[in-house]
Amino acid sequence: MSQATIITEINTNHKAIAFTFDDGPNPLFTPQVLEIFQEVFGRATFFMIGKHMLNHPEIVLQVTEQMHEIGNHTYSHPRLTELSSTESAEEIIRTDKIIMELTGTEPKTFRPPFIDYNDETVSLLKKLDYHMISAVNFEATDWEMPDVAHIVSKTRDQVRNGSILLFHDGFGDCSQTIEAVRLLATELTSQGYRLVTVSELLSLKNQ
Template sequence: MKRMLYKLVLCGSLLALTTAGSSAPSSEVVWNVTTDQKLIALTFDDGPNPVYTPQILDLLKEHQAKATFFVLGKRVQMFPAIAIREVNEGHEIANHTFDHHYLKNVSSEKLIEEIRQTQDIIFDITEQIPHVFRPPGGFYNEALLNMTKEDKLTVVMWSWYQDTKDWKKPGVDKIVHTVLSNVHNGDIILFHDLEGDCSQTVEALKRIIPELKKQGFQFVTVTDLIAKNKSK
């Protein structure tokens, strides 16, 4: 019944989100949002992580901050309670494929199958329908864009200067510096809550979030940030 409802909603009532970001190589892809408001989107790829995603959620809750989690379908199946918590605490759950295949290694058709599989998994577990998708590794082509557009998914990347590369474990200071040294209204910041050790990401967030709050920034979901696009 849930899957049938998902299909009906997807086909009948979802509206495509307006894309933004003048720095994007394609008008179909969001890299950042032009806004005069002090808004930022924190995004986390490749989760949920059973140890570190709950710590990230605790931090976000402490600071009344919202974020967008680009989850893998297989990990939502493994850790459904965390995905449900993300939704229940007001965060956005978004699609990052089922198994993190790069488009350079598989066909667009294979990737869209994974995207649709993950849409079903997320809806079955959380009763939420993702509106946004981020391709693993940032790889996309026109065929993929056309197919995600048909599925009413907006492709969202990240501000090119806000890739923390935290998955490389570059050190907490490096992660903090990447974010704070060149922050702008409408930035989309890339973190990871992937499988393995994400302790540097958690420790960096303990410094990043309070400092950005001190500077007057508010933390919103990607969808809410897109809705603030000044150039619409």
């Protein structure tokens, strides 16, 4: 399984970074993320779970209307390597259809739950024309609620042109994440970074 199959950052001369948020939409935390990005005139990518999208279509619409990107994060957040190839395909394709139905936009980015994937996943995503996306700041571990300072510090360590940053807006209590993202988004924009979607960042890749 080649690491070249999953994208953690983009080689670019542009001062641009992609914030990504997993496991939403969430009625409490996703709107707070949207508020932060409105304040800094930035965009983000939300890797949404299909069943959560069906539960909160109004938030999906809000994300889309504010010009953020919605990526596929499967229907129920399983470990894909523990499923059959048919079950894995169903998880991805079912959510693909939900995104299309709710937004009218064809999704182009996918993040496997737990960053757990195999050659069958790679093959399927190629057929579906998806980019498989990881991130550079896993040491921030925002899902463990380590404290705001830890999330900010470990993310700062990975900030550079083309960084893809991972956070959560739909896993348990995301209050620390919200505060950390608020600080980071303000700080990075003040340093001249553009906060862009993953697809926008891909388009800025050095040729």
